[in-house]
Amino acid sequence: MFDFSSVIDLAMIWGLLIATAIFLYVLLDGFDLGIGILFPFAPSHKCRDRMMNSIAPFWDGNETWLVLGGGGLFAAFPLAYSVLMPAFYIPIILMLLGLILRGVAFEFRFKASDKNRYFWDYIFHFGSLSAAFFQGMILGSFVQGVKVSGRDFVGGPFDWITVFSIMTGIAVVFGYALLGSTWLIMKTEDVTQKWARKVASYVLWFVVIFMAIVCITMPFLDERIKDFWFSVPNIYYLLPIPLVTFGLFLLIFYDLRRNNVEYRPFFVSIGLFLMGYLGLGISIYPWIIPFRYTIWEAAASGPGLSLMLVGVVPLLPLILGYTGYCYYIFRGKTSHEHLY
Amino acid sequence: MFDFDPVLLARIQFAFTISFHIIFPAFTIGLASFLAVLEWRWLRTGNEYFKDLYKFWIKIFAVAFGMGVVSGVVMSYQFGTNWSIFSDRVANVLGPLLGFEVLTAFFLEASFLGIMIFGWGRVSKRMHFVATCIVAIGTLISAFWILSANSWMQTPQGFSIGEDGRLYPTNWIEIIFNPSFPYRFVHMIIAAYLTTAFVVGGVGAFYLWRKRHLPQARIMLGMATIMAALVAPLQVVIGDFHGLNTLEHQPAKVAAMEGIWETEKGADLRLFAWPDEKNEMNHYEVKIPHMASYILTHDMEGEIKGLKEWAKEDRPPVATVFWSFRVMVGLGLLMVLIGIVSTIQYFRGKLFTGRFLQGWWILMMPSGFIALLAGWFVTEIGRQPYTAYGVIRTTESVSPAILGAQVAWSLLVFVIVYMFVFGAGSYYILKLIRKGIPAIKEKDHYYQHGIEALVIEATAHNGDKNV
Ligand code: HDD
Ligand code: HEM
Ligand code: HEM
Numbered sequence: 001m002f003d004f005s006s007v008i009d010l011a012m013i014w015g016l017l018i019a020t021a022i023f024l025y026v027l028l029d030g031f032d033l034g035i036g037i038l039f040p041f042a043p044s045h046k047c048r049d050r051m052m053n054s055i056a057p058f059w060d061g062n063e064t065w066l067v068l069g070g071g072g073l074f075a076a077f078p079l080a081y082s083v084l085m086p087a088f089y090i091p092i093i094l095m096l097l098g099l100i101l102r103g104v105a106f107e108f109r110f111k112a113s114d115k116n117r118y119f120w121d122y123i124f125h126f127g128s129l130s131a132a133f134f135q136g137m138i139l140g141s142f143v144q145g146v147k148v149s150g151r152d153f154v155g156g157p158f159d160w161i162t163v164f165s166i167m168t169g170i171a172v173v174f175g176y177a178l179l180g181s182t183w184l185i186m187k188t189e190d191v192t193q194k195w196a197r198k199v200a201s202y203v204l205w206f207v208v209i210f211m212a213i214v215c216i217t218m219p220f221l222d223e224r225i226k227d228f229w230f231s232v233p234n235i236y237y238l239l240p241i242p243l244v245t246f247g248l249f250l251l252i253f254y255d256l257r258r259n260n261v262e263y264r265p266f267f268v269s270i271g272l273f274l275m276g277y278l279g280l281g282i283s284i285y286p287w288i289i290p291f292r293y294t295i296w297e298a299a300a301s302g303p304g305l306s307l308m309l310v311g312v313v314p315l316l317p318l319i320l321g322y323t324g325y326c327y328y329i330f331r332g333k334t335s336h337e338h339l340y
Numbered sequence: 341m342f343d344f345d346p347v348l349l350a351r352i353q354f355a356f357t358i359s360f361h362i363i364f365p366a367f368t369i370g371l372a373s374f375l376a377v378l379e380w381r382w383l384r385t386g387n388e389y390f391k392d393l394y395k396f397w398i399k400i401f402a403v404a405f406g407m408g409v410v411s412g413v414v415m416s417y418q419f420g421t422n423w424s425i426f427s428d429r430v431a432n433v434l435g436p437l438l439g440f441e442v443l444t445a446f447f448l449e450a451s452f453l454g455i456m457i458f459g460w461g462r463v464s465k466r467m468h469f470v471a472t473c474i475v476a477i478g479t480l481i482s483a484f485w486i487l488s489a490n491s492w493m494q495t496p497q498g499f500s501i502g503e504d505g506r507l508y509p510t511n512w513i514e515i516i517f518n519p520s521f522p523y524r525f526v527h528m529i530i531a532a533y534l535t536t537a538f539v540v541g542g543v544g545a546f547y548l549w550r551k552r553h554l555p556q557a558r559i560m561l562g563m564a565t566i567m568a569a570l571v572a573p574l575q576v577v578i579g580d581f582h583g584l585n586t587l588e589h590q591p592a593k594v595a596a597m598e599g600i601w602e603t604e605k606g607a608d609l610r611l612f613a614w615p616d617e618k619n620e621m622n623h624y625e626v627k628i629p630h631m632a633s634y635i636l637t638h639d640m641e642g643e644i645k646g647l648k649e650w651a652k653e654d655r656p657p658v659a660t661v662f663w664s665f666r667v668m669v670g671l672g673l674l675m676v677l678i679g680i681v682s683t684i685q686y687f688r689g690k691l692f693t694g695r696f697l698q699g700w701w702i703l704m705m706p707s708g709f710i711a712l713l714a715g716w717f718v719t720e721i722g723r724q725p726y727t728a729y730g731v732i733r734t735t736e737s738v739s740p741a742i743l744g745a746q747v748a749w750s751l752l753v754f755v756i757v758y759m760f761v762f763g764a765g766s767y768y769i770l771k772l773i774r775k776g777i778p779a780i781k782e783k784d785h786y787y788q789h790g791i792e793a794l795v796i797e798a799t800a801h802n803g804d805k806n807v
Binding site for chain 2: 056058063064068076085089099100101157301303304308311316322330
């Protein structure tokens with residue numbers, strides 16, 4: 001069977017691919033989870049319908065990136081998959097339950113009577129909220145590392161609850177709310193848009209605060225992270241990350257104040273997420289189970305990775321292409337024409 | 341107090357969540373193809389009834405699809421949470437298959453589903469039809485990969501075992517097209533089509549019974565009759581071949597399916613029996629002489645191995661396999677029967693008026709789902725005590741760090757949440773069926789934003805009796 005492992009660094013490529021899949025998940029499901037988080041606070045029923053309509057054609061595709069993240073981890077880094085899944089057993093199940101409830105609320109809400117619609121609105125809200133929060137907690141405790149012996153997780157069922165992970169959980173909730181509200185600025189008009197603008201400006205403050213806290217605490221989680229960021233040549237290469245982040249914050253603060261800027265806030269929020277993700281990724285690299293196993297130690301065998309690479313090279317551009325096409329079909333504002 | 345056995349609980353949890361999951365894919369695989377046929381007929385003939393039906397079933401499709409997606413996401417994580425050792429050992433082989441499922445099928449389905457449901461008026465009719473076809477093909481591709489993975493677990497080949505106990509692929513063709521795969525794939529796709537056909541036929545019969553939507557109801561019952569008459573017998577034949585294949589590769593499973601304890605020549609077919617694992621025998625047997633040998637070896641005197649050929653710890657649970665198999669086959673034969681009766685009635689011109697036959701079709705509505713689950717129980721429980729047959733035992737597969745209590749709690753939560761979701765889903769699907777087929781003619785103008793059309797339609801029809 002063919003095997004490229006002697007020619008290219010398969011573990012590295014797959015590490016990058018999976019990191020990209022997870023990032024795309026965070027962005028794409030991020031804005032629709034964010035809308036769920038903001039849902040009950042919307043000023044009117046009509047706004048809520050419009051919010052829902054703006055994401056209805058996309059949420060399923062967005063969630064598929066999570067399946068690719070999980071499935072990809074299983075396929076490319078089975079060791080990481082089989083250590084991390086039991087380690088995060090409880091938060092993963094809670095996250096999945098959140099996703100189940102919000103996912104079905106989409107469909108049921110459209111079919112429910114007016115009276116029951118409120119019920120599904122809240123299910124949608126709490127499902128989105130808990131999915132976002134537990135994703136953040138999983139991220140936080142992942143960065144802190146898990147207890148491993150040999151190829152097995154050996155920690156306790158509640159190891160994932162720490163001050164740091166609770167904080168990252170809340171941070172992700174606010175981050176998604178920012179993505180959601182800037183998405184709405186882009187996709188809606190009038191009342192909904194005005195409201196979304198207000199929410200975005202408000203949420204932005206929390207995002208600033210939490211990003212700052214994470215930046216300050218990260219280096220203290222592990223000596224290696226601190227040395228990496230603050231050793232002498234590195235600090236110059238890495239300086240652009242905080243600088244660009246700062247610049248993006250200024251830009252979005254400015255944009256949110258100007259009523260005619262509709263598209264840029266969403267893309268600037270994406271930029272902020274990208275910076276945060278890069279910072280995190282660089283700190284953790286090359287660990288896939290932080291401070292225990294590197295991507296090379298956890299990678300699957302060469303033939304499997306090679307086969308999948310042969311598949312990914314044509315398929316990923318194709319997927320991105322038709323995903324883009326679907327976003328293009330549903331471009332423009334969600335209608336405010338509402339016939340009841 | 342309770343003695344939590346994590347292996348047993350993890351098995352129950354996995355079995356529960358996947359049994360829940362498969363109900364929806366099976367229905368959506370069939371419905372997607374059904375919708376493609378409806379739309380094609382509409383575009384070809386211009387007959388608006390086909391469009392009415394399309395618009396009606398797509399709402400049900402959307403609900404079922406949503407439930408399939410969310411329960412499927414759970415499955416892709418449960419390999420790791422419950423079966424981490426198994427995942428670690430077989431990932432080199434199974435990982436790429438599941439990876440390809442995501443890349444070739446899930447994205448395709450999920451993306452074009454948006455156009456299919458919300459794209460009316462935003463894309464051309466032709467493009468809309470293309471989107472429907474892509475979703476239908478996507479469901480089939482998805483079934484291809486997942487059934488390949490499952491079949492590999494039944495009849496593993498194409499790998500070597502490394503010194504660390506992990507599996508390394510040696511031949512992908514052997515892995516993907518393992519011996520039981522072709523049978524399982526065809527059998528499962530037909531099962532999905534039959535499942536859908538009986539739901540569609542049941543709804544058609546229900547409207548005929550109630551004298552509503554008569555033209556559309558005729559189309560539904562007519563199409564279902566064609567499926568029952570042509571495809572149900574095919575399923576019996578494929579099932580027979582599937583059984584022969586199983587006899588070759590998993591004889592212990594066949595012995596459990598047939599309830600045969602002693603190796604015998606000219607084995608009898610047990611129609612009814614109460615397998616007793618402790619005493620290694622059956623009670624209350626009702627048998628047809630030599631029939632089991634005839635079916636399985638196509639020879640009246642053929643030899644069938646009995647369960648006693650295997651050590652007790654290598655045998656699958658007998659009673660569940662035995663009974664699930666009978667439920668599936670029984671329903672399969674009933675499907676063939678209703679197909680024959682309906683065809684005869686059709687030619688006598690009574691298919692759409694006979695009350696008795698309508699009642700029968702209505703009662704058969706859940707039959708596909710039951711047969712489907714029964715079939716999976718045969719396959720999966722019959723594979724015990726292994727997860728990958730003959731290679732890895734179930735007891736060796738479970739995650740070591742998962743405490744019994746943790747699995748027990750999460751199982752309980754899954755049961756509650758799934759029952760709730762399932763209850764609500766069934767309620768809304770039944771509500772849509774009761775509400776009937778919307779007359780779309782007067783609402784055919786599309787709104788500036790296609791997304792809203794669905795909401796408007798759903799609300800504008802409250803209390804609408806039409807046709
Ligand atoms: C014979 C068919 C079949 C079988 C045996 C399974 N599935 Fe499935 N699955 C489908 C057929 C399918 C489908 C028809 O393709 C679905 C149904 C609704 C949908 O979105 O796709 C689906 C959805 C679906 C999704 C959501 C995809 C998305 O986000 O769009 C996931 C993650 C899985 N499945 C995973 C699994 C796993 C891990 C299984 C076994 C352990 C499994 N499925 C068994
Ligand atoms: C979709 C239809 C399926 C149904 C209804 C189903 C049902 C079941 C049931 C009832 C069990 C429990 C058997 C027992 O413990 O006695 C089981 C076990 C299992 N199945 Fe399936 N299964 C399906 C498909 C699959 C597929 C496609 C895979 C893998 C790719 C798979 C992998 C497993 C594994 C890993 C176990 C757990 C270990 C075990 O208990 O044997 N199943 N399944
Ligand atoms: C009378 C006709 C039938 C026969 C002889 C038959 C035979 C079989 C056999 C032998 C198996 C187990 C194969 C194995 O695990 O090794 C099986 C599995 C299965 N059957 Fe059937 N079957 C019949 C009808 C049906 C019907 C009507 C349905 C559903 C509508 C169905 C759905 C399934 C499913 C979903 C499985 C599990 C997946 C698989 O292994 O293909 N079967 N069948």
